[in-house]
Each structure stands twice: as C-alpha cells, then as structure tokens.
Amino acid sequence: xxxxxxxxxxxxxxxxxxxxxxxxxxxxxxxxxxxxxxxxxxxxxxxxxxxxxxxxxxxxxxxxxxxxxxxxxxxxxxxxxxxxxxxxxxxxxxxxxxxxxxxxxxxxxxxxxxxx
Amino acid sequence: xxxxxxxxxxxxxxxxxxxxxxxxxxxxxxxxxxxxxxxxxxxxxxxxxxxxxxxxxxxxxxxxxxxxxxxxxxxxxxxxxxxxxxxxxxxxxxxxxxxxxxxxxxxxxxxx
Numbered sequence: 546x547x548x549x550x551x552x553x554x555x556x557x558x559x560x561x562x563x564x565x566x567x568x569x570x571x572x573x574x575x576x577x578x579x580x581x582x583x584x585x586x587x588x589x590x591x592x593x594x595x596x597x598x599x600x601x602x603x604x605x606x607x608x609x610x611x612x613x614x615x616x617x618x619x620x621x622x623x624x625x626x627x628x629x630x631x632x633x634x635x636x637x638x639x640x641x642x643x644x645x646x647x648x649x650x651x652x653x654x655x656x657x658x659x660x661x
Numbered sequence: 662x663x664x665x666x667x668x669x670x671x672x673x674x675x676x677x678x679x680x681x682x683x684x685x686x687x688x689x690x691x692x693x694x695x696x697x698x699x700x701x702x703x704x705x706x707x708x709x710x711x712x713x714x715x716x717x718x719x720x721x722x723x724x725x726x727x728x729x730x731x732x733x734x735x736x737x738x739x740x741x742x743x744x745x746x747x748x749x750x751x752x753x754x755x756x757x758x759x760x761x762x763x764x765x766x767x768x769x770x771x772x773x
Contacts, residue, residue, distance in 0.1 A: 549703070578760060587749050587763030588704070601760060636703055640759070647692055647711065650761060652703035 547571070549653035551637050557659045558627050566622045566656045568637030577620050578650060579612055580636040588636055594620060627660045634658070666764050667750060673770040680737040682767040684750030685730075691753060693726055693733050694761065698747045707735075707748075740771045 550569040558564050570577050576595055580588035581604075590604040596617035605612070609627075614620040624631055634657050638650040668683045686693070692711045696704040710717045710726045710733065717724045723736040737744055747768050751761040 551703075576759065580761075585765075587751075587765050588761075590760040590762065593760055604760075638704075647709065649694065649706035649709060650704075651706070652696075654701070654703045 549637055549639055549651050551635075551653035551656050553656060554654065555657050555659075557661065559661050560627060560629060562627055563623065563625045564627055564658065566624075566635050566658070568620045568622070568653060570618065570620070570637070570639030571641075571651055572618075574639035574641050574651070575617075576640045576650075577614060578638045578640075579620070579622050580638065581606075582634040582636055582655070584633075591622070591635075624658075627658075629660045632658055632660045667748070667767045669767060670765065671768045671770070673772060674740060676740060676742055676771050676773050678740055680740050680744070680769055680771075682735045682748050682769070684733045684735070684764055686733075686750070686752050686764075687731065688752075690728070693724075694751045694753075695722075695724060695733075695735050696749045696751060696763075698749065698766070700746075704749065737769075740769075742771050742773050745769060745771045 552567045578593050579591040581591055582588040592612045593601040594614040597614050609625045611623045634655040636655045638652045640648050640650045666685050690712055692709050694709045695707045698704045708719045708724050710724050721738045726733045747766040749763045749766045751763045753759045
C-alpha cells in the first residue's frame, strides 16, 4: 500500500500484560515517529527514528515503553506491564527525508489500545 | 506538554459557511503545519506555512501566520459536510528530530 500501515487497529489487554504495536512506514521513508493521543487531545511525541537509529526517545513516559526499528523500515512499539493510563491511540508517522522540518509527516490510522 | 492552543475547541456551522480556526504557539518556529483528523483515523497533512510567509492558499483553505503574535489561523471557505473533522496545528521543534508539537485541536462540525 501507499500509506503508513499500523496493526492491530484495536488492542484490548489486561492490566499487567505486555503489548506490541506495529508500524509499516511508507517505503523509503527515512524518518519514523511514534505519538500517543489521549481522547480529545492532540498527539504527543513519544520517539523518533532516523533509519534504524533511535535519535530521540524523550517522550516515552516510562521505562515500560520501548521502541525499535532494527532494519530501518518496520517499527515496533512495546509496552510492558501495561497500566490503565496507557489506554490511548498510538499513532505512527513517517517522512521522507532526515533533519528537515519543512516537510509533512504521513500518519497511519493508529492502534487504539484499551487496558482493562 | 502541548505547544499550541486552538480556538475554539469546538465549532458548528451550516454547510456553505466559512469556518475559521485559530492557533497560538509559544516558541520560535521554522514553520507551522495544519492537519485534519477524521474520527477514528490518522492525521492528514493539509498545509505548511513557513515562518517567512504571512499567508498561504490551497484550494478552499487559507492559512495566515503572524509570528509577532505567535498565532495562525485556518480558514475553510464554502464548507462541506465532508469537512467535519478535528483540525490541529503543529509546530516542529527547531533543533534535532523535527518532532511535531500539536495543539489540542478544534472539532469542526458541518451541518447539512
């Protein structure tokens, strides 16, 4: 497909379980971002990859959150020992070039995570 | 933390009317971007205005930027039911990762 693809679209987990969310960026896009969006709010930055390198993880809320992009394409966001406050929509975005803010980001439809 | 604040938080108008949304931000910027989000979907990039530009047009969209007031506005002319969505302004952090900082959004409802 031509756009950013995220899976699963919906995930329900019990508190304490681990979850893994997948992002397939647009082919060839160098930059990849993860955002967290609470209900009724704007997205908030979690982490950024340039190819396989994680250059910024300042937005990850705790050490329970971990992201990787081992081959510079697909990325996985993992949340360990989930808590109810982790319930949110997790959005992935990619952009074509590195280190250039004058370009748009292309978003997937997100994974809606619900922790019971 | 969120950089921008949109105003109003919600807006409901009749089809065919114009819709204006405002955004304020806090720090210096290279550009400001507007995105649309339909319910249950991801964000779609609408328009980017650079810090040295004052106005930009794209179809029925008009964006203005006033860097002295740290504010921007998005005007949608001749609104359609399909314009119903949430609209967010976003600014990239200047150094490093080009991560976007979003406002809380304006929920726009177009009534047929």
